[in-house]
Amino acid sequence: MAEATLTTVGAILKEVYGPRIEKQYVEELTALKRIERTSEGVVETVGGKYVDFPIKVRRNTGIGNRQENEQLPAAGKQGYAEVHVPLYYSYGRVRMTGQVMELAETNYQAFASAMDQEMDGVKDDRLDDDARQVYMNGTGLLTGITADGANTVTVTSTQYLEIGTRIDILVIATGVVLATNREITNIVGLVVTYDGADVVAVAGTHGLFRQGNFLAAAQREVTGFDKIVNTGELHNVNSATEPKWQATLMGNAGVDRALSEGLMIQAVDNIRIAGGGRPTVVFCGLGVRRSYFNLLVQQRRYTDTKEFAGGFTGLAFNHGKEIPVIDDPKSPPEQMLFISEPKVKVYRNKPYHFADADGSVLKWVTDYDAWEALIRQYWEIGTSQRNSHARLFDLIEG
Secondary structure, three states, X not given: OOOEOOOOOHHXXXXXXXXXXXOOOOOOOHHHHHOEEEOOOEEXXXXXXXXXXXXXXXXXXXXXXXXXXOOOOOOOOXXXXXXXXXXEEEEEEEXXXXXXXXXXXXXXXXXOOHHHHHHXXXXXXXXXXXXXXXXXXXXXXXXEEEEEEOOEEEEXXXXXXXXXXXXEEEEOOOOOEEEEEEEEEXXXXXXXXXXXXXXXXXXXXXXXXXXXXXXXXXXXXXXXXXXXXXXXXXXXXXXXXXXXXXXXXXXXXXXXXXXXXXXXXXXHHHHHHOOOOOOOEEEEXXXXXXXXXHHHHHOOOOOOOEEOHHHOEEEEEEOOOEEEEEEOOOOOOOEEEEEOHHHEEXXXXXXXXXXXXXXXXOEEOOOOOEEEEEEEEEEEEEEOOHHHOEEEEOEOOO
């Protein structure tokens, strides 16, 4: 089990230091900050915590025109579906030895308390993974595999990977296990090295998953935009039987094409045609943001970032009114997500909190001079109108 020891915090146990510990990673929660968080609709039933809300999937068809004295149209009714989906349980866990707590807790021994660093760090790291989950499909898939080697795999992207990340190697479609609880020991370009016995991975079929998050093909992560802005089943309702329950998807058969304002306008138009209204924000990665910036420059357009409601800044996209194009390092590459924010909510019983039902945040580890703490949040991302969103993908990045 990974734990903080005097060795791991040795880098901060010095006498002369700069003013703060400089973090060597990005902490951005762009999409999550814009989505409303609520406890409304969260219920506790036998089997766990759930979120309940109704959605409208069909119009009243009891309408028509008739001549004088003709039989009136048959009566109809509005069509609804009841969403009843579980909350998913996110955790962060930290463990410290007694020596760390005793010897590294004062400013003259360390410029930052080791305990504070561990406690604050686990919260930051937990939120960083949540920022990834908001764009994913709930399975914990981090990247696909394109080639296999001796204790290495070549992957489609290292965006969500770091040295030290613990992974499972699974069949993407079914969750069938090839290897579990492996550690990434090196990353060079798109080649990832892992520990343990060699695994024969098949390109396009297998992937690297967050360790433990999709074992037995059971969803444990929240439902992100990859599944929300899509077709098929979502929140126990299937677009195969309820055609209005699907988002607009605009790809190019896997062939990357140049971004254009025409494509962006078409995406919004398709949302309106589907009855979904207008989106309020566009999320994209840094590469697609550069493509949009270059597009504006080529058209001699004003390209300064603007501040929008909620204090967010971004390039403006105009489809009758200006909405922000927000870049997010956690957004998958080569795509734009057109999201109607009023139709999306983060459902949770309460925000992240330390487990302290026994009155104490720190718990003694039985038989060890060590202590543990646990943070947790029970939550899910839900949409009440799936056809109010669109995805424009297969885009060339700038």
